[in-house]
Amino acid sequence: MAERSFVEEVKKLRLSGGEVFSGEGILAVTKALLESGVSYVAGYQGSPISHLMDVLADAQDILADYGIRFENSASEATAAATLAASVNYPLRGAVTFKATVGTNVASDALANLASGGVVGGALIIVGEDYGEGSSIMQERSHAFAMKSQMWLLDPRPNLPCIVQAVKDGFELSEASHTPVMLQLRIRACHVHGHFIAGDNRRAKFTLQDALQTPQRDVSRIVLPPASFLHEQEKVQDRWPAAVRFIEERQLNEFFSADADDVGIIVQGGCYNTLLRALERLGLADVYGNTRMPLYVMNVAYPLIDSEVLRFCEGKRAVLVVEEGQPNFVEQNLASILRQAGSTTVLHGKDTLPVAGEYTASELLKGARSFGERYGRLQPLPVPPPVRKVFALKEVSAVGVDDGPAPAVLGPLADSVNGRPPGFCTGCPERPIFTAMKLVERELGTHHVSADIGCHLFSILPPFHIGATTMGYGLGTASAAAFGRPDGKRAISVMGDGGFWHNGLTSGIANAVFNRSDNLTIVVDNNYTSATGGQDILSSTALNPTRSTGHEIERAVRGVGVKWVRTLRRTYDVAGMRDLLREALTTKEAGPKVLIAQSECMLNKQRREKPLVRKAIADGKRVVREKFGVDADTCTGDHSCIRLSGCPSLSIKPNPDPLRTDPVATVLDSCVGCGVCGEVSHAAVLCPSFYKAQIVSNPNRWDRMRERVRAAVIGWLQRGDARRREAYAF
Numbered sequence: 001m002a003e004r005s006f007v008e009e010v011k012k013l014r015l016s017g018g019e020v021f022s023g024e025g026i027l028a029v030t031k032a033l034l035e036s037g038v039s040y041v042a043g044y045q046g047s048p049i050s051h052l053m054d055v056l057a058d059a060q061d062i063l064a065d066y067g068i069r070f071e072n073s074a075s076e077a078t079a080a081a082t083l084a085a086s087v088n089y090p091l092r093g094a095v096t097f098k099a100t101v102g103t104n105v106a107s108d109a110l111a112n113l114a115s116g117g118v119v120g121g122a123l124i125i126v127g128e129d130y131g132e133g134s135s136i137m138q139e140r141s142h143a144f145a146m147k148s149q150m151w152l153l154d155p156r157p158n159l160p161c162i163v164q165a166v167k168d169g170f171e172l173s174e175a176s177h178t179p180v181m182l183q184l185r186i187r188a189c190h191v192h193g194h195f196i197a198g199d200n201r202r203a204k205f206t207l208q209d210a211l212q213t214p215q216r217d218v219s220r221i222v223l224p225p226a227s228f229l230h231e232q233e234k235v236q237d238r239w240p241a242a243v244r245f246i247e248e249r250q251l252n253e254f255f256s257a258d259a260d261d262v263g264i265i266v267q268g269g270c271y272n273t274l275l276r277a278l279e280r281l282g283l284a285d286v287y288g289n290t291r292m293p294l295y296v297m298n299v300a301y302p303l304i305d306s307e308v309l310r311f312c313e314g315k316r317a318v319l320v321v322e323e324g325q326p327n328f329v330e331q332n333l334a335s336i337l338r339q340a341g342s343t344t345v346l347h348g349k350d351t352l353p354v355a356g357e358y359t360a361s362e363l364l365k366g367a368r369s370f371g372e373r374y375g376r377l378q379p380l381p382v383p384p385p386v387r388k389v390f391a392l393k394e395v396s397a398v399g400v401d402d403g404p405a406p407a408v409l410g411p412l413a414d415s416v417n418g419r420p421p422g423f424c425t426g427c428p429e430r431p432i433f434t435a436m437k438l439v440e441r442e443l444g445t446h447h448v449s450a451d452i453g454c455h456l457f458s459i460l461p462p463f464h465i466g467a468t469t470m471g472y473g474l475g476t477a478s479a480a481a482f483g484r485p486d487g488k489r490a491i492s493v494m495g496d497g498g499f500w501h502n503g504l505t506s507g508i509a510n511a512v513f514n515r516s517d518n519l520t521i522v523v524d525n526n527y528t529s530a531t532g533g534q535d536i537l538s539s540t541a542l543n544p545t546r547s548t549g550h551e552i553e554r555a556v557r558g559v560g561v562k563w564v565r566t567l568r569r570t571y572d573v574a575g576m577r578d579l580l581r582e583a584l585t586t587k588e589a590g591p592k593v594l595i596a597q598s599e600c601m602l603n604k605q606r607r608e609k610p611l612v613r614k615a616i617a618d619g620k621r622v623v624r625e626k627f628g629v630d631a632d633t634c635t636g637d638h639s640c641i642r643l644s645g646c647p648s649l650s651i652k653p654n655p656d657p658l659r660t661d662p663v664a665t666v667l668d669s670c671v672g673c674g675v676c677g678e679v680s681h682a683a684v685l686c687p688s689f690y691k692a693q694i695v696s697n698p699n700r701w702d703r704m705r706e707r708v709r710a711a712v713i714g715w716l717q718r719g720d721a722r723r724r725e726a727y728a729f
Helices: 009-014 025-035 050-058 060-065 076-082 099-116 142-148 159-176 186-190 207-212 226-249 268-280 305-312 328-339 360-373 410-414 430-443 454-459 477-482 496-513 552-558 573-585 601-617 675-682 700-726
Strands: 020-024 040-043 069-072 093-098 122-128 151-153 180-185 192-196 253-255 262-267 294-297 299-301 317-321 345-347 491-495 519-524 563-567 592-597 622-629 649-652 663-666 689-696
Touching (some): 009 050, 020 025, 040 050, 050 060, 050 069, 076 093, 076 099, 093 099, 099 142, 099 226, 122 159, 142 151, 151 159, 180 186, 262 268, 268 360, 294 305, 305 328, 317 360, 328 345, 430 454, 519 552, 573 675, 601 622
Parallel strands (some): 040 069, 122 180, 151 180, 262 317, 519 592
Antiparallel strands (some): 020 192
16 A cells, blocks of 8 residues: 555546646656656655656556556666666666665666666666755765766756656667666656646567567677676767767757856756746746856766867856765866866855755855856846745754754744654554563663664664664664674564565575574564555555565575564564563574564554545444543653653643643544553553543444443542532631
């Protein structure tokens, strides 16, 4: 069950040539693939292209109409290797995955693909989430394009440009026999707009044709001596072919190139933000008309020497807008200009931030500094905007008190406190780490290797669990060095998504082979939850196009693990605590695996809430559970909050005038998971938690029972009030 359904939106993919397509960037990419005559698509979900996978999954009937094979790949390496179909056959194929973490995993396949080259068009759509929207290490995909000499497209973030970039990417790949990377930032993936659709195309040469007439070219296989020739081929043949194609098709764009003797060279993906900054400085208008000359590199690699020199000719200075580090583009431009003897002054990271995302405020400051230095800030007459335009504010970072948390910017700092990210309300992973904290009280602290996924929030307050994270599914491998049979056992954590992605072989099987004595906790919440709730091998939902229901325990036992336990309800904090204690103290040697199962609460709520609303609307009896705290019983110790961290647990003033400590309270966002009560019971805390039932459309028995309860409680309350009056002075 994906985070979002595109069943209605994918109907737009059937639009014919000349019709207007309106929608989101992700949908536009899918439409462009159909119009390009693609034969196969594969990928691994991850921000910001998770929705592209969801669109493709919801559009499988349309893909089938055109003979297109679609696969949810087991990993990014699997996806990249799928492009091998384009090595020997004129088949167009596309794969997609998340940014540098995806290219990291896929790098072996990509390197072999780029070395041998392709016959059919091969497009790698990389969801670049560099900057504030990213949850990964701050690196750029640009380096992978340079390393393997694949061409990198970075189109202006509007739908016509994105669609054209997809089509150009396939043609560039075929013209130069080189795979092409298409980089889409978060905002490009989710930008809305429209373009004139073309006709969807069926591939002239199909997958069936390839199977019926197998072809083989030994010179394309990466083995000596062919691999030595590939390097020469890249430089002598493929690179010049790519440059010719880029020049002839004018993939890069010039705006007002000769309007002034200073200018700006900008990556295509940063164009919208730069134009907004120039508009606020009076150097451009909201329609894209600019008095500041712009050279927009929709192809970020390779750089085209002739275009760079033509743009810089007669200019005193140019500013390079290149987001991220290292400054590959700036270095390349400097080399081109100096080798050609150009005297144009080159500015880049000396004017703009050395690292970090180039937000509108940063580009506003950088463009202003550049403009003031060269006297180019006279106001430009512009037509009135067709919409309300809000001025950009330059803000400075304001530190927060609790560690290296993200900075709070501008006036928000006065009203919004910095806080760490955490588990959702009712998350089934929270009680796992609560149990780990309880065991820690008994057995002391253990080394814990964390992993990519929601469970990584355990490293933050209130749990403070986890020492390292090395990659998706590498939690167990991260503790491999500590797998001694004669010491305190290390603990590793991985999710079910990471388990199937990489963890079974790199972690569990490796631990068996090396006779590790550590404990691995596999958090099984039925989905790859952190990327939007897509199904995986162990999902319990029946998927019409995928095989599900494969148990993690069977896979673990299949590679040789003897000590395996499965807890089918993670909210059982006491049960989880006991299993953890057993795993960490048992005399049995060898790796231990504890599988903790409960469905992701977000996906559960997405599935159940519509059903509940419908049942209530239909007049059916519906019972929902909520938890609360008895303020008279609560001691104000707040251990329940420290051992849980649930967003629905908060504090409120103590109703007793003789007690000053605030008491715990449960907010209305409670989903009734019950973990707060379980924690109180397992940790032997105060008995202040209670469970209440909310009955919609109650029957006669419910109403009668409520009247009896109200009468009894009212009688007791009146008696208590009389006793209070008797002792009053």
